[in-house]
Amino acid sequence: MKSKTSQIVVLRLGHRKERDKRISTHVALVARAFGASKIIFSGEYDKSLLKSVQKVTQIWGGEFEISYEKNWKKWMQNFAGIKVHLTMYGVNFKERLSEIKKLSETKDIAIIIGSEKVPKEVYKLADYNLAIGNQPHSEVSALAIFLYELNERKIPESFQNAKLKIIPQEKGKKIMKLLNA
């Protein structure tokens, strides 16, 4: 039996330790901040990437998971939910959004994000190949817009067990330490 609340998982393909370090970190932070529950990295194994994202979760809270998967193809084949590949070559995401939202009520969603060169099989294994516009921009922005729309344009505000919390300011910064977290 499926759990009542379905999950959103992000699969980031083809990570390259040197070149993608910061972009991949931003992808992971976007996944967490916009409501995904997990990110899986493929490509080169990068312990420092995993650690830096875990550290963010320790400080800012939540249950966000991060892991590494060498065999992304097998992972995609075995994933039981809906596989959405974000690509500038795909169909406009707005044409499929309501359909996917409906499916997400009962099924988990995997959002697949490539890096420089995405293997052909990804397009075939995906249930949807969707474009956030057909212009070049960024996997970071594509993921953000898709998650934002998938979650009804709500951005999670509070995460459980956070050690730090920002108090929004008109000017300047205010950070609160949550001592009993």
Added chain:
Amino acid sequence: MKSKTSQIVVLRLGHRKERDKRISTHVALVARAFGASKIIFSGEYDKSLLKSVQKVTQIWGGEFEISYEKNWKKWMQNFAGIKVHLTMYGVNFKERLSEIKKLSETKDIAIIIGSEKVPKEVYKLADYNLAIGNQPHSEVSALAIFLYELNERKIPESFQNAKLKIIPQEKGKKIMKLLNA
């Protein structure tokens, strides 16, 4: 006399040639793809960054401008429109969005995006310090969401004088060469 159509300009602060190369490129591509007409870089001068973004515009079309400005403070002081600084420490952007949209009908908008450490003066010089959620994510996603909402969730589809155009596909890639561009 102001022109009828106001413009959106992005100011990217504190670019570091080595460390920010790719993130800054993504910021520029997001600015272009989501409807800004110009990006201005400050921080370290980076000719290759400027060139790589210009190349994208040559291929994919449009009138997107990119330039470098050493003195960002003076630039902000002299900017005649509305200055919106995106920061995780700011007020939730949704609380000010309709106000800014209204202002953007007659005034230019500058969206200011920092990198690692943003000087205090930026918060003071900005008319608005706005957060796309108060969790850490990315200047790339913050800019994308803000531009997306500012432009009524419309993503520009076609750019004039493009040499390449993508034909959206359910599976795979299709790129059209526009020979008479």
